[in-house]
Each structure stands twice: as C-alpha cells, then as structure tokens.
Amino acid sequence: MTFRPAALAACILVVSASPSFADARADARSEAKEQVEFGINVAQRGLWREAIYRWEKAVELDPTYAAAYNDLAIAYEHEGQLDKARKAYEKALELAPNNPQIRQNYELFKEINDRTSSGKDR
C-alpha cells in the first residue's frame, strides 16, 4: 500500500521521459508555434480578434509557451480587456521570469493601468 504513490510517480516519470511523450510535447509546441506565427501575421494587419483566437489556441495546445501568453496579453490589452491582459502577462512571466521583453511589455501595461485606474500623486 505504502509504495503505491512511489510506483505511480515512477510510472509518470517513465512515461514523460519516454520518446513518444517527448515527441507529443514537441508536436504540441510546433502546432502552437504555427498558431502564434499566424496570429502575428494577422495582428500586423489589424485583425486582433483573429489573433486572439489563434493565440488562445496556442496556449491551449501548449500551456508552457510563454511567448504565446505574452502575445495574447498584448492582444487583450489592445482590445481593452485589461483583466485578461494582466493575467496573461503574469502567466507569461511565471513561465519566463527572465525574459526582458515580456517584463518590458508588462511594465508598460502596468504604467497605463496605474495612470488611469485612479487619481494619485506621482
């Protein structure tokens, strides 16, 4: 009975380390990347809603893809969905805490949010 959790953990480790699991992860990232690139393409043409659809799909395919969360946050920001933007930026930073570009985007977003949320001393 006591060694059941250990066996389960070992099993998960074996499965996740197996070549097929790694392939599946690589496939998910590759598919997510395609969605991200398509999203960037349409965002450049001003089709931000389509871009949101693509980037939401990308984070669904690969929930560890920091760049996809970053792009999604930008699109939410552009559409005025500021709560969603904040959550997406925070998720991107959680996944890639040392990425200077994500951090810079988030700082700029926060600056706007702070400036407009309430009157204050600056």
Next chain:
Amino acid sequence: MIGPAPAKTGRLALAAVVAMVAASTMACGASYLEIPIETPIQPKLDVSPFQRVLVAGFVSGGSEDIDANQETVRLLRSQLRTKSSLKVIDADILPLMEVAQDQTKAAADEVARENASPNNTSSGDHQSNGLALPQRIKDEKDLEPYERLFANTAYWKRIGEEFQNPLIVTGTVLFTNRSTSGFVQRDQEVYDPYGRRRVIPTRTYMERKGFMLRPKFVFIDGRSGATMYSESYREEVLYNAQQNTPALSSYFELMDRLVPSFLSALSSQKIKGSRVLLK
C-alpha cells in the same frame, strides 16, 4: 612597431564584437516584432446623463507668476471641446476663493448670532476661528480649509440650475516654485586614446529649480450638487539653476502630463504605445 599593435588588435576585437552583435540581432530579429497598439481606457465616470460640462473655476494658489485658476479653466475647456462628446459651456470663470470666503463669513455671522442669543451659554469664539480662510494660498495647508466649498451641495445645485444641470468640473490648483540641490546622474561623453567614444554616467552636485503642480479635480453632478468623483495629482519639473524657464511654459509642460488622466475620467481614451510580440 610595438605602439600600433594594440590598436589593430583593439579594432579587430571591436569588429568581431560588432559582427557578433549583428549576427545575434539578426537571429533575434526573427523571434520578435515590435508592434504599435492602442489601449482603450473606459471612462471612470458615467457622464451619459449630461449633455453639457461647465468648467466652473478653481481655488488656486502658489506662484504669482501665473493665474492658475484662469489658465486651468482655459486649458481644460479647450481639451474638452476637442476630446469629449460633452458641450462645453462658455461662462465667466467663478472666483471661487471669494465665494468660499463669502460663505465662511456668512457661516461665522450665523455662529455669532447664535452666540449672542440669550439662550446660548457656550462661547462661539473657538468655532468661528476654526472657519477662517487664509487670504493668500501659499501651500497645501492654506488650501485645505477651502475644500469644504466642494461639499456645499446647495451652492453647486444652484450653479447647476443656472446652467441647466451640467456636469461641473472644479477643484484646487497649487502651482509653486521649487528649488533643490543634490547629486544628479548624467551621461558624459569621453574619447579614449584611439578616438573611441564612450558614455560614462557621472554624478555631479547641482542646484536645480523649477515648479511643482498639485491639482485636484472635483466632478460635481449639477442636478444634485453632490460630488461624483475627485482625483489629485502631483507633478514637478526641475531645471539647471542657470536656466530661466518661464512659469507659464512650465505650467503647460506639467499640465500636458496630467490632461490624459483628466480626460480619461470623462471619456474613453486610446493610449498609443508599442509592445513586443514574441514567436
């Protein structure tokens, strides 16, 4: 023979670094893209019940170089004309300091009358002293007693009725001289023996002077005279002590920073910027 060698080595090393930076930039160029965005900001106030806005006037003080009341009213009216859907009422600017002083005098007279009545045994001196308003506003402390003007709903309701129930914008503006001294970090250009330019941050002690602007915007419902919303800001600008910048241009520089926030209380705004998309 010995002399030029380091220069050549230095140049080669520099070229190598430039090539590496260029290569890495190109590589990075494929993985990110800067894109312009416009962030829409919802207004903080629901102004749908109003068709008109009256920028009534401000209780102002500080530097005597500018009339902060008049300048603030002019600036906000012109901004609202172009950047809000409300019709801006062109009316004489209210002398709110005088209004507040008249109201205070009336209140003090009433207290005195009450004290004079034979039924009243308590001394009213303390109360009437507490109502006194400074004749000249030099700092924030002087402004404080004027704040009660904005809570006088009867007065603002009367103003509202006079102008067919608009949204009323009023408040306080303090524009003061400011001087400070201390260490300031500045970038200094230096050239090494090989003629290469470098920028080094240096700390220098400087006397600086400038201005500080502290406005408080109060939004009043002209139908009821009640305050709907208020917000305070503080901005300052400092120059070299030798630089002679006119007070009015500093005032506009500081107000320029605040106007987007002021407007975002009344109407939706789009804030332009850029972000970096990643692949």
